[in-house]
Amino acid sequence: MTRHAPQPGPAIRTSALTKTYSQHGTPVEAVRGLDLEVADGELVAFLGPNGAGKSTTLRMLTTLLPPTSGSAQVAGFDVVGQHRQVRHAIGFVGQGNAAGPQQRGRDEVVAQGRAHGLTRSEASRRAGELLEAFDLAEHADRPVATLSGGQRRRLDVAIGLVHRPRLLFLDEPSTGLDPQNRANLQEQVVRLNRDLGTTIVLTTHYLEEADAIADRVVVIDHGRVIADDSAHRLKSGLGDLVTLGFDSPGQATTAAERAGRLPGATVALDGARLVLRVPHGRDLAPGLVADLAAAGAAVARLEVAGPTLDDVFLQLTGRSLRESEQTTDPATTTATATATATEGAAA
Structure with a gap:
């Protein structure tokens, strides 16, 4: 053929x-x-x-x-x-x-x-x-x-x-x-x-x-x-997901006000928990923890996760893949x- x-x-x-x-x-x-x-x-x-x-x-x-x-x-x-x-x-x-x-x-x-x-x-x-x-x-x-x-x-x-x-x-x-x-x-x-x-x-x-x-x-x-x-x-355009836990909702509110000043950051409060999406969050986390401690909002729990393709889909469509x-x-x-x-x- x-x-x-x-x-x-x-x-x-x-x-x-x-x-x-x-x-x-x-x-x-x-x-x-x-x-x-x-x-x-x-x-x-x-x-x-x-x-x-x-x-x-x-x-x-x-x-x-x-x-x-x-x-x-x-x-x-x-x-x-x-x-x-x-x-x-x-x-x-x-x-x-x-x-x-x-x-x-x-x-x-x-x-x-x-x-x-x-x-x-x-x-x-x-x-x-x-x-x-x-x-x-x-x-x-x-x-x-x-x-x-x-x-x-x-x-x-x-x-x-x-x-x-x-x-x-x-x-x-x-x-x-x-x-x-x-x-x-x-x-x-x-x-x-x-x-x-x-x-x-x-x-x-x-x-x-x-x-x-x-x-x-x-x-x-x-x-x-x-x-x-x-x-x-x-994924890199989304930033890392930084989850911060505090001993009280008041501390979380203080943290939200300070963390919200970070360039490109989006902040969500959930009681004594703060969820932060921010570019280069993994690199910024140590300095943020120190700053919050100095402001009287000591971090009790910290979790940093890189963005996933599901996060990309969620941002594009408003729903999880x-x-x-x-x-x-x-x-x-x-x-x-x-x-x-x-x-x-x-x-």
Whole structure:
């Protein structure tokens, strides 16, 4: 099969990319005017609550769903007009397991290689490389159903990499894994990016996952990008959370008056407790404690916490991302059903 060379430019470029569904006769915008560029070699996390539009975006970029409007190029190819070339250039690991439960893991990797045009010997050799790299060699001849959740997820990634794609898309790769297997998979993803230079785009609603491994975090809510930067820069604009405990509400009131003079500080009183959000709070805390003691408001308890991505989401939307995970956007159900049907047709 002939493969056309991609055009130079970013690994991903979208312009006003939109996906609209009809739900009970009412249009629902799952993705709203997405403008995005991802450079070669980046590791980008799409972070947002369930139903935010993360998976719908990935399905459009991987040609499993056609956009309603706007455009997207992946590896230099248009996702609508050149969908075959896009599929040759990418690997995609969806939320479900890719391998048949009664098949052997090795056979599934080999079969995927053959589907991408590798000869039988090439596919067998490539399968051996990947199974070794993902610590699956000793389990490769077992039925997939007998593998652990973490092993099955690593097998999914191996299947997605068999044809050496320029880009790898991972849709909620850690969902359902225990903390140890989640950490192991994250290490494998980082190694692919750092050591092999694979461009990786993943969706996640795990704050810690996006914070730990991504070069860049794209925060999505209700189908729109509401923030796009490194996790460090997104958090650094918020300041540290400093919690001060006192022996009496009067002392806390005194402390609030003095702490409120700090540049950029926001103060909240709760009885004998003072909660202070302030830039460089960790560095300022020792001096603040000394100042308050001199003013007759000795600090009985002190806690300093750095900002989190949940704090970023809270500032941007007025609600916690962790709380938002408990709800499901109506568009999610429609998007998932449509994507599943499209995925089956594309297979």
